[in-house]
Amino acid sequence: MDKKTYYETSKKMESVGVDPAYVMGWQTGFMHSPKLEEQRVTDAYDAGYNDGLQGKTDGFSSWTKQ
Template sequence: MNQFYYDAVTKMEQMGVDDEYIQGWQCGYLQNPKREEQRLTPAYEAGYADGEEKNTDNFAQWVKQS
């Protein structure tokens, strides 16, 4: 397993980042196809774009508010 990927996912989970964003980031990072259109959300699409770029700068924007 790629250490960067593992560390990024662990950090997102610890920060409480939206699950949709995390799933999108993972799919983008791994270059998986996007979900079918009716299941896309803004968080997923933002995560996917960041994952494709291997970008970890936007995690805090997607932390779930309690």
């Protein structure tokens, strides 16, 4: 895990108002941690988790709250 990428991407997502569920999912996936329980997973969390697993740092734009 690249700590600098983790920190900078998390900070950027939070500063532009990305859905907190997406951010949590991305952080969890990026760290390769287990997913939340099935009943607590939302679409935003799932998308973030998958992007984090893949190491994507630019897939959050559609999850920014307007």
